[in-house]
Amino acid sequence: MSLKRLIWRRQALADLQGFHDWLATIEGAKPKRVVRIIRLAAESLRRLGDIGRPGVGEGLRELSVRNAPYVIVYRFSGDEIEILAV
Numbered sequence: 001m002s003l004k005r006l007i008w009r010r011q012a013l014a015d016l017q018g019f020h021d022w023l024a025t026i027e028g029a030k031p032k033r034v035v036r037i038i039r040l041a042a043e044s045l046r047r048l049g050d051i052g053r054p055g056v057g058e059g060l061r062e063l064s065v066r067n068a069p070y071v072i073v074y075r076f077s078g079d080e081i082e083i084l085a086v
Helices: 010-023 031-048
Strands: 005-008 060-064 071-077 080-085
Touching: 005 031, 010 031, 010 080, 031 060, 031 071, 031 080
Parallel strands: 005 080
Antiparallel strands: 060 071, 071 080
């Protein structure tokens, strides 16, 4: 089994930074931990492939992040997985 290539698009990275920055303003929110949980969920796509549910747009998929109120929007194509937004 080969691992898929994970590509983080600019919007998805901006989303992560925005979550981190916002959570950093909340006492006890642990922003680094939340971002790590989101990244680990995305990494699971490399091994498991197309495990999310169909998304709103054509060809889009969504993966709910366990233990966090976030959804990863991605596109799965061959050996690549594009993370489009969180």
